[in-house]
Amino acid sequence: MATSTRLDIDRTLAKLTLGQKVKLLSGFGWWHTTPVPEADIPAIRMSDGPNGVRGTRFFNGVPSSCFPSSxxxxxxxxxxxxAEVGKALADECHAKGCHILLGPTVNTQRSPLGGRGFESFSEDPHLNGTIAAAYINGLQSKGVAATIKHFVANDQEFERFSISSDVSERALREIYLKPFQIAVKEANPWALMTAYNRLNGLHCSENKWLLDDLLRKEWGYKGMIMSDWTGTYSTAESIQAGMDLEMPGPTVMRGNAVIRAIVAEKLFPHDVDTCVLEMLQRAYDSGIPFDAPERPLDTPQVRALLRRAAADAIVLLKNEKGLLPIGAGVHKIAVIGPNAKDAVTSGGGSASLLSTYTVSPLDGITEAAKEIGAEVEYTVGTLSHQYLPAIDPYITYDGKTGAFFEFWNDSPTDDWLSTSPNFSRVVPPAVWSTRTNSAKCFLADGIDDTKVNEICWLRASRHLFTTTFVPDEDGDWEIGMNIAGRGNLFIDDKLIIELSIDPKQGDSFFGLGTVDVRTVMKGLKAGTKHRVEVRLSNEAFIAKGAPFATRGGIRLSAMRQIDLEDGMKRAVDLAKASDIVILVVGLNNDWESEGYDRQNMDLPGLTNRLVAGVLAANPKTVVVNQSGTPVEMPWIGDAHTLLQSE
Known part of the structure; x- marks a missing residue:
């Protein structure tokens, strides 16, 4: 683990060969710049933000503090x-050996349906830029580089790599550029990330007017400019425009292509003398070691800030009858709604992480109710998920929550992806294996690259101990799965879900996965163990041309089947029998996520009907809507008490 020392930039740059300089123009893997050991240049580590520091692994990552959405x-x-949140994120970057945090996001959303709308602070340019500047100043005060993103007009997920945001210059400057301009002026972010999209027909990562004329020369920006992940679409054009770093690695548009462009005099050596070394100096100055082990940072002080930030993110929209705050004299509180029992901590995609500390609304209300001697009773009412909830609470391996994954570089058997494989066949030893605590796994990182090839086969899992699925209630259970790759799900050696024969494309795993396929297993008994095995290969997935290296992905889900009409009746009956109702509804990371946009502003499923029914049953109802983007509320005229939570 290299320690931080002062770097002489001019001397280092002078002794680098052209080939070594070119290495610095692209990433090494998902989360590091390319090291040049022979020149004593280590790899700089980055991590996704903006609401947490996930570290270097989507798969089996180190737990992280999850702050409220932007x-x-x-x-x-x-x-x-x-600023306090920024400082706390910097502390966590130090704990995870991270020099650059990939946040904040300050895109001004043209549409309320944008999948990543929750990542930005506001649709108001001034508020967006002002909060961002404070966040950046807090983060960088502790030596960690902020990366303001996505420059610019990254407004939708649909066709995000190719879509053109066509904007007049006045609207561009007054609305979409303004938050970036404010943050550059007031906080000087040390890094900036270009957007995937085109701006008025030209990709942002190669737009010389945007990156050089406006950002560098007009605004005087001196920091490093990096691409979004796989968002570099040219060699000479992006370098000439001023885009310093292609991410992630291995390079696609740089490397030998830069050398060839120099030979052809489309580029010149001085074009390659970029400010990447300036960012390296920032990393040295931070005092954060290079190639450091990652550790969580979960302290009472961090928890207190998480709680305060979450509380301050709640907006009281209506309290017309003075129902809040709830005080003495209330004996029974009904907690109802699909967002009440589980802690929905963030949107999906780059913002997703494994949280160190969460408290669900139901748990928080139950604890607070003790202070006034009130009883709390819960029912879900209706469902709001797009995908079934992850199977995680119901699977165990070797007596502990989780599953076991094994990887091979060749198909272990000739019937590996068959819908009726011979389970008694002995398979060769796996080249690498690991356990995981979740059956929702994006296998882009966290795997031993020295042992597992890019194209691989995997199983989850029946090695030594069997991965088992144990329902906690009697009844019919819905089982769902989507994958990136091709594969099948077997339970008790019976085919449950087939995704091995030309599966349809879906939105999961950043748009790389299949559709979610569901089935029903009838008459399951609580406590009964069922053997679970998923067989998967990413061979066909890679052959189709994945935009980045990944071993695929698995999302396995399960829940007891619920009669929606019965659920609605239970909710109404509980509301009638209670002094006060707290109704927690909204969206979750199935609906708000990188990779896809919402189709409309409706609350999911039968949520609006649930709200209307509960309000009619008990007017003393506090409605809590949890979403990072706007939703329609057709019942708002009947709701006299309304909170907006993120």
């Missing part, structure tokens, strides 16, 4: 809080 932080209008 929309929530913006709703606080509290620049001091934003």
């Amino acid at each position: 929309t929530g932080l913006g709703s606080s209008f509290d620049t001091e809080l934003a």
